[in-house]
Amino acid sequence: MATSMDSRSQSHLPILNNSLQELKTEFCDFLPEGRVDWRSLKVLHIGHAKFTDEVMKNILSGSPLLESLKLKYCHGIHRLDIASKRMKKLVIYHILDLTGGQDDSALEIFSPHLEKLKILGSWGKTKCKLMNVSSLVSAVLDFQLDNYERVSSDFYEKYRNVIKELLEKIQHAKQLKIGTWCTEVLSILEVKAMASPLSTRKCLVLNFRYFKNWVFPGVANLLHNSPELEKLVIKISYGRSLQFNLDENFTNCYDIGESYWTSQNKIFNCLLLNLKTIEIFSHEEHLFENKYALAFVEFLLRNAKVLEKMVIFNDYPFHAPNKTDRLLKVAQKLLSVPRSSPHAVVLFPIPK
Template structure:
């Protein structure tokens, strides 16, 4: 009987199991199954320390980083971790056995003193032996402990991109030979005219040159036909005397420095091929409220840029332009077709925009990037400040006859704001109303408000400001029947 019951249960068991879920199969190790090219792509987006940490993910990955990694990136470390960081770099380099050429070798923010020179040379030798293509050496160092770049680096023919900071060039009898280098960035480096000339002569296909806060240069002379981009961050406009680059296509000048009494300012000589210029510098007056030197410098720059089709004017330079408008200085007519203005935080900037619209009779595209907090407003003096108490709409309408671009050329306006408050300012709304009301060939006016968070997380006050902005702008008269107003609220 017991057996019958037992058999009965056994016979019924398969029948009842039909309703049960199948037993779980063995979990598949998807990470270990990834192909090499996928692993290599993952590694390329991670700092080297994180790449090494992937060795705990699976047996296959335990040593994979040693043979697959072609990017070695060692990021900034605080000074009290300097020795630990050296040990980490040494350990990684000693275990790295990839036979492929090294795509990247970056040492960022390494706190250097003279005792570290042999160690840095050892690391650079490693990069040289692996035929590195993208080399970056950014040091934190004092003026008393400047690292002198080793001579073998000047003949590293595999380089395609080189970025060095707080180092020193000592060429001696060695000549530069970087036959494949396309991008060169040097910052906080002592340079001379001769060293720069030697560097350029050894770079037959160099395309982009970035000189950031380099001292010792008097002249930037670029006769190379390959160099198309020059970015200058300058600490002293009065030591650098001239820029000559007849084949250059794009020039950006940035930096902050003080005016020196009796000093001659930098001049732009031959920049005849230029298609883009970006003026984003700031001069601090020697005497409070005395901006004559800045006035003269910017006026001369604009004269030299008369034929450049795309011009960007930074916030501080935009403020200086208001002096030209207030002084009734006739604008030098520009061939500019694309104008980017970074400002419009006050009536002062509205005067500047008026001056640039008078200057740019062929303007087709205008981009305005209001800045909530300007770099540093210059002081004009009490008698000049009174002139800024004006009605925005009255001022713009009084100048409309001088804005030739409105009737023939201006087709696109973009206004890019960071946050809702700046987008609804009185000055900005007055400008939008004016452009819509008098832009006869205007096709698009785009308002981009970059918001720091998701829409459903924004406070009600911000949403209300955006709604008010939309309501105001859509109510403005449009002179062009083809004019479309587009609101775009991308989230950061």
């Protein structure tokens, strides 16, 4: 019989338990000398905890059937060495920095059988280094590093290298979901004409908390380096944003406006050969009153030669004042855009 436990605000855990299959902890201490025997454990969520590498090693070695590990608001770990073939999912959210911003450490992840990886939240100045994730199928990069001080003669060098190295390690994953901060760092790579790794991904999810001009170059970079892309998903959820602190002196050197896409001279092989489905999700009433979002959607319709369908989901209440009129105007606008694919349809499902 499966058993589970949710432990909050406790200092002692059942480190010897042969039947426990799921464990969630908050604000718990893990003693370095404690032997762990969770031989039936499959799901482990740890929140607000301080670790050492030795403690984490004991937990992993004492949980041979572990399939899913989530670490949230944790600190003190420098290496996750997961050799188990059963480990399939790893989520790391918000690495705490208790050094006052002085630490410039890294968390190394070695997990050759991992299939799903999510790197989320604020990581302070801690870099994530993927040593071996060769079986990865799906990756989420929706995190940020602190970038309020100059860390080298080149303001952005550290951040460019972090994102570039991560993309190199996950280039074989079939799906990538990427957030605003990481995309804006890619924008820096793009405007400086620096090389980025090619990928074999089939699905790209853009998870933005706003849609503004300085995500454009990063999106162009991702499309250019995803020649086998078949599905593009755009999710726009307005709210607190993990965005890059771009220096005004830097941004003033580049003209990234509504005409960015029409001035593109790159060849996007995914648009020529493979992109068949585009899905757009928004909780915003005035999505297509955003000139940047509209410019990008028009670019896709004009250039995706094998596109079969573009589906636009809007969660704003359908019964809201003037909602029908607004949707009709958007539909008329998009339907008037010349489509490169003769088979492309644009759909606006009505929320139930």
